Amino acid sequence: MSTDPILLDVENAIATITINRAETLNALDVPTIRAMHIVLDKVETDPDVRVLVFTGAGRAFIAGGDIADLNSRQGLAHYQEFAEEIHNLFRRIETFDKPTIGAVNGFALGGGTELLLALDIRILSDKAKLGLPEITLGLFPGAGGTQRIIRQLPLCRAKEIMYTGDMLTPEEAVSVGLANRVVPHDTLMDSVRDTAAKIAHKSPLVLKLLKRTLSDGGDMPLSAALRHEQAMIGLVLDSADAHEGCGAFLEKREATFKGR
Known part of the structure; x- marks a missing residue:
């Protein structure tokens, strides 16, 4: 098993990008963010890649930021390094010229839900859990989540999700408009690839x-x-x-x- 924090597989015009830190439930840190940029550089210039799929290794999509790392930071250093890097990454993904799909295989909390908000299409396993639980840590979403969610969901629902920090079931996430659909866990990647292939055949x-x-x-x-x-x-x-x-x-x- 590769120890690289980001894995890339390209097949049939579809690039599958896997966050590969299963031991931390794929928590995001600065090295992982920088590794993601390197992978995006490759697929951005590859004319054979027409669709990007994002997923996670193990039982999580992305369970959020690395809490121990966040706890070690003070405001200015955080603003200048981690916050700057993750904002740049998510904005790059949001405006990427090729369509993006999230294959949510498990926990998508904090930064995981914030990444989903930057993706074009979101398909959930029936084992997925979504949410913005930062408030329970004395924080609030800081990777673009506060601004993207109020532009995509009714304001009252967005506020409830952020104020309570409650996790959403896959069905709840679809019902509020946070995701496209739920599929059985064992068929998640097949369903995502079917959708990606349909898009890849377009211009x-x-x-x-x-x-x-x-x-x-x-x-x-x-x-x-x-x-x-x-x-x-x-x-x-x-x-x-x-x-x-x-x-x-x-x-x-x-x-x-x-x-x-």
Whole structure:
């Protein structure tokens, strides 16, 4: 078994990124964050990778930050190192030009739920547990969670999750809009790969432009976002993939997208 904190496997256009610190329930620390950047550098420039899947080794997705490490820090040092690094990582993942999927195999607490909030699609094992329990430690979510969750969930539900620190069952997480669906634990990776494969067959160029349109537009007033969408669909219509897709529909054949 590799001791690398982040493992990468690429197969059939799908990159599976595994947080590999099972002995700490995949708690995040600075070396793990930096190792994740190295892996992202590889898949970002690999034209054969079209979808990224994130999962965890053992019985956790990510059980949060490394509490012993956090307890050793003071505010300024934390702000300048760990907080800066994890914010940069999660923002990079959130705005990554390739679609991302979370395969939540177990505990996704604290930083685990905060990472999920930065992923495009979230599929949960029926053994998963989600939550932001930082308040029980005299803390609150500090890896972007406070801001992403209030933009994705009704404000009253987001506040309840953060104020109480209670864990959510997979079904509760789906019901509030924190995840897409729950699947049996033994079929989690098959279900995730099926979804990833379906996306990987679409145009990587159009997916990139779509994701940028969604990400940028979410930060704009509606009037500006609509103008942004209008400009971006114009770019899409300059692509060979758009005309390949339309041509395939008219000719009643399967489209072959090449990312051009």
